[in-house]
Amino acid sequence: MSKRKAQQPENDRWQLRLYVAGQTPKSIAAMSNLKRLCETHLAGRYEIEVIDLLTNPKLAAGDQILAIPTLVRTLPAPVKKIIGDLSDEVRTLVGLDVRPAFAPDASWNPKVIAL
Amino acid sequence: MQTQSPAKKLTGIAKCPTGIRGLDEITDGGLPKGRPTLICGAAGCGKTLLATEFIVRGASEFNEPGVFMAFEETGKELADNVASLGFDLASLIRHKKVVVDHVRIERSEIEETGEYDLEGLFIRLGAAIDGIGAKRVVLDSIEELFAGLPNQAIVRSELRRLFLWLKDKGVTAVITGEQGEKTLTRHGLEEYISDCVIFLDHRVNNQIATRRLRIVKYRGSAHGTNEYPTLIDQQGLSVLPISSLGLNYPVSTERVSSGISRLDAMLGGKGYFKGSSILISGTAGSGKTSIASAFANSVCQRGGRCLYWSSEESPGQIVRDMASIGFDLDRHVRKNLLRFHSIRPTLYGLENHLVVLHKMVTEFRPDALIMDPITNLTAVGNDEEIKGMLTRVIDFLKNEGITAIFTSLTAGGTILEQSEVGVSSLMDAWLLLSMVQSASERNRVLYLLKSRGMDHSNQMREFVLTGNGIELVDVYAGLGTVYTGAARLSQKARDEADALERRQTEERRQRDLDMERRSLQAQLDALQTRLANITAEQELGLSLEKQRDDAGQRAESQMARARKAD
Numbered sequence: 001m002s003k004r005k006a007q008q009p010e011n012d013r014w015q016l017r018l019y020v021a022g023q024t025p026k027s028i029a030a031m032s033n034l035k036r037l038c039e040t041h042l043a044g045r046y047e048i049e050v051i052d053l054l055t056n057p058k059l060a061a062g063d064q065i066l067a068i069p070t071l072v073r074t075l076p077a078p079v080k081k082i083i084g085d086l087s088d089e090v091r092t093l094v095g096l097d098v099r100p101a102f103a104p105d106a107s108w109n110p111k112v113i114a115l
Numbered sequence: 116m117q118t119q120s121p122a123k124k125l126t127g128i129a130k131c132p133t134g135i136r137g138l139d140e141i142t143d144g145g146l147p148k149g150r151p152t153l154i155c156g157a158a159g160c161g162k163t164l165l166a167t168e169f170i171v172r173g174a175s176e177f178n179e180p181g182v183f184m185a186f187e188e189t190g191k192e193l194a195d196n197v198a199s200l201g202f203d204l205a206s207l208i209r210h211k212k213v214v215v216d217h218v219r220i221e222r223s224e225i226e227e228t229g230e231y232d233l234e235g236l237f238i239r240l241g242a243a244i245d246g247i248g249a250k251r252v253v254l255d256s257i258e259e260l261f262a263g264l265p266n267q268a269i270v271r272s273e274l275r276r277l278f279l280w281l282k283d284k285g286v287t288a289v290i291t292g293e294q295g296e297k298t299l300t301r302h303g304l305e306e307y308i309s310d311c312v313i314f315l316d317h318r319v320n321n322q323i324a325t326r327r328l329r330i331v332k333y334r335g336s337a338h339g340t341n342e343y344p345t346l347i348d349q350q351g352l353s354v355l356p357i358s359s360l361g362l363n364y365p366v367s368t369e370r371v372s373s374g375i376s377r378l379d380a381m382l383g384g385k386g387y388f389k390g391s392s393i394l395i396s397g398t399a400g401s402g403k404t405s406i407a408s409a410f411a412n413s414v415c416q417r418g419g420r421c422l423y424w425s426s427e428e429s430p431g432q433i434v435r436d437m438a439s440i441g442f443d444l445d446r447h448v449r450k451n452l453l454r455f456h457s458i459r460p461t462l463y464g465l466e467n468h469l470v471v472l473h474k475m476v477t478e479f480r481p482d483a484l485i486m487d488p489i490t491n492l493t494a495v496g497n498d499e500e501i502k503g504m505l506t507r508v509i510d511f512l513k514n515e516g517i518t519a520i521f522t523s524l525t526a527g528g529t530i531l532e533q534s535e536v537g538v539s540s541l542m543d544a545w546l547l548l549s550m551v552q553s554a555s556e557r558n559r560v561l562y563l564l565k566s567r568g569m570d571h572s573n574q575m576r577e578f579v580l581t582g583n584g585i586e587l588v589d590v591y592a593g594l595g596t597v598y599t600g601a602a603r604l605s606q607k608a609r610d611e612a613d614a615l616e617r618r619q620t621e622e623r624r625q626r627d628l629d630m631e632r633r634s635l636q637a638q639l640d641a642l643q644t645r646l647a648n649i650t651a652e653q654e655l656g657l658s659l660e661k662q663r664d665d666a667g668q669r670a671e672s673q674m675a676r677a678r679k680a681d
Contacts, residue, residue: 021234029230053235057242060235064219067264068234081221083264084229095226 014038014046015075016096019060021053021068026085030069033086041098073097128335131179131251131287134172135165136474137354141339142330146311151278151288153308155299156315161326161347162291164200165315166253167193168351169289171202173251174212181251182243182286183215186259190215200351214243220263227265233273237280244284252281252288261302278307299331310334316342323495325464328354344466346474355470364513366390371483371518374413375406377587378546381563381572387544388568390516392509394539396523397548402559402578402585403522404428406546407485408437408444409585410520415447419482422475423455426491430455441583454479465496465504473511484512488522489538498537505538543567548578551599558599560590577603 018034020027031050038046053060053068063072067083073096082095130144139145146152146169154162170181185193193215194204207213216239244252257277260270281288290308292300299305305312312331317324326345330338345354370385379386387393387410395403411421425433433455434444447453456475460468476484486508492501505521512519521538539545545564550557562575576587577599591598591606598606 019235021238024234026230026232053238057238060239060242061216065235065239066218066220066233066260067231067236068238069231070235079224080226081224082226082228084227084231087229091226092228095228 012045013075014042014073015049016046017049017051017063017072017074019051019053019063019065019068019070019072024068027069029085029087030071033089033092034071037086037089037092041093071096130336131173132177133165133169134176135168135352135354136350137343137345138165138328138352141343141354142311142333143337146287146289147333147336148287149282149285150310151281151290151308152311152313153290153292153300153304154313154315155292155294155305157294157317160294160315160317161345161352162315163188163193163255164197164347165313165352166255166289166291167197167202167204168200170213170251170253171197171204171207174207175202179250179287180212180247181214181253182240182247182249183213183253183255184240184243185215185217185255186220187256189217200349202351211247214247214249216240216243218259220259222263222265225263225265231266231269233260233269233277236273237277241284244286250286252284252286254288254290256291256293258292258300258302258304274304275307305331311336315345320464323461323464325466327466344464344470346467346470348471348474353470353474355466355473364390364510365516366513367516372413372417373406374409374411375578375585375587377576378406378561378585381574381576381587382544382566383569383571385569387518389518390513391518391543391567392512392541393518393520393544393546394523394542395520395546395548396525396539398525398550401548401550402561402580403524403548404433404487405437405440405580405585406548406561407487407520407522408433408440408442410483410518411453411485412437412442412444412447414483414518415444415450415452419452420479421447421453421483421485422479422481423453424472424484424486425455425457426460426486427488429457433457439582440580440585454481460491460494463495465492465500468492468495469504469507472508476511476515476517481517484517484519486519486521488524490524502537502541506541509541539564551577553599554602556600556602558603560599561587 016034016038018030020030034048038048051059053065059065063070063081065072069083069085071082071086071092073080073082080095080097082092086092128150129148130139130142130146131148132139132145133142154165156162167183170183173179173181183193188196190204190208194208197204204213204215208215218236218239240252243249257274260274261267264270278288278290290304292302292304295301295303299312299314309332311333314329314331316327316329318327319325326347327342328345329342330340343354345352367389369389370387371389372379372386373382395406397403411423414421423430423433428436430448434448437444444453448455454475456471458468458471463471489501489505492504496504509519521542523538542565544566547562547564549560551560559578559580560575561578563571563573575590577590579586579588588603591603591610
């Protein structure tokens with residue numbers, strides 16, 4: 001059950017992966033918090049993949065997931081992990097390294113690191 | 116080595132054997148089956164090794180697949196570490212007997228933003244367990260979670276849930292934890308795991324490190340409560356449950372030759388008791404090793420096995436030296452009847468010596484053991500500790516029915532009848548060797564100070580090392596002096612001269628008496644002849660007289676008839 005919400009990326013593209021385990025209150029809260037946050041600050045530049053570990057338990061090892069929910073920022077590098085239901089918006093933004101007024105300059109050329 | 120009544124076994128909790136030597140004995144069968152066990156201790160005490168052995172032996176020896184969740188090492192590191200112990204972890208992983216899941220938590224990568232739980236860990240562990248049908252789980256070391264996750268309250272509540280969940284899963288779990296300041300583990304894991312707690316210790320005393328293991332608690336099971344010495348070697352971890360032995364070993368009335376026939380004669384004519392402990396004490400150079408080797412040689416000649424623990428000389432040196440007195444020990448070594456274990460006592464602690472000895476005896480199964488000399492152990496322990504260790508050695512050997520010889524060096528100037536490390540009361544027989552100095556030479560003297568349960572000689576013997584072995588010679592004692600060596604020989608010569616003189620005197624006297632007897636006999640013969648003559652003459656006289664009387668009577672009667680008398 002992966003949901004994709006992709007807009008045509010510019011040279012900065014945000015790839016986010018949210019790990020949940022079933023439709024728990026925490027998971028649902030995390031999903032809605034994430035959606036709201038992305039729409040506000042990263043509109044049109046993000047991609048969210050939701051992985052339910054109950055259906056794909058083997059995927060937990062790849063990203064070293066222990067806590068649920070965990071949000072993994074795979075792009076831009078480096079990898080960042082944010083655990084919790086993302087209810088603390090400021091900390092989520094700090095964790096994702098998102099500045100509300102994000103304006104990449106010409107030297108911003110992120111490398112894609114295969115994970 | 117506890118005995119349990121069958122009734123108790125029925126009601127007791129099920130055990131999950133670890134396969135680790137000794138640990139299953141002191142836990143009376145293994146870890147509690149289907150429950151978590153906490154292994155704690157300081158860094159480097161062998162927690163991970165114990166946990167790994169639990170998984171590897173479980174998979175390879177007991178056909179119980181296992182999951183190893185490693186928080187500290189990667190699967191490859193783990194496999195490399197245990198490969199040196201002969202465990203092929205990689206092959207077990209390939210055959211789906213073991214799953215190693217490396218869990219990496221990087222605090223710097225993680226940001227907390229609200230409520231969360233550790234369901235991810237549960238799912239990973241659950242997937243791994245279900246994937247191979249695991250019966251055993253190791254979490255090494257779960258305390259990394261405290262370091263990796265900022266919210267301690269969540270970690271604590273999740274751990275509580277995890278241990279309950281593991282119990283529900285019915286897996287036997289081993290959880291490792293680092294020792295804390297005043298608690299068993301740094302983060303108080305012992306609060307959650309209350310079924311079985313094992314504490315590992317690695318202590319350094321006098322620059323010598325000793326590993327120990329202790330079962331802090333074990334709910335619902337009898338267990339040994341002491342600190343048990345442990346050893347990590349090429350075969351992994353082993354625990355020595357020797358102090359759990361009691362004084363109820365079987366005794367034998369069978370005898371074994373000491374290898375010296377005169378010594379056997381001193382020992383009631385048959386030698387040592389099989390399975391007894393013999394102490395040979397003496398000053399430097401008094402021949403302790405020679406007497407011990409004589410025994411080793413005789414055991415091997417009869418086809419028995421002998422283990423020779425030497426803390427002073429190398430095997431080569433013992434073989435060479437003993438060849439000079441006619442013992443071909445090398446032959447026995449080649450036949451694998453004699454095995455040497457030469458080791459400096461300072462190499463490791465007393466406990467480790469004990470464990471190594473225990474292991475060797477268990478593997479080699481000797482009929483006899485020689486420890487030469489025990490006094491060198493003072494380098495790694497005080498008398499009290501050595502006595503404790505030797506008590507355990509003796510108890511163990513007696514249980515196995517192994518005859519043991521311990522040699523003890525008596526320092527010059529000390530009382531002879533006092534063994535250096537105070538072990539004489541533990542011994543069944545005690546041979547005392549001493550050097551007797553007289554007339555510019557020193558000679559070896561042996562006597563039996565004690566020999567339990569047999570009629571033994573109270574005589575001192577001089578013993579002489581010859582090219583054909585050891586000979587015991589009677590010593591000459593007189594006027595409060597013991598004659599040995601040259602003095603003994605000169606005394607012997609003097610005695611022989613005296614004897615010759617006595618013999619010659621006697622012969623002379625015999626001759627004189629003989630002559631006198633013969634002359635008397637001659638006189639006796641002459642007198643008897645005379646007596647016979649006299650008797651014959653008397654008889655002849657009487658008969659003539661009778662004839663004359665008869666003739667007279669006849670004439671008278673004829674005359675009367677002629678005169679026609681009335």
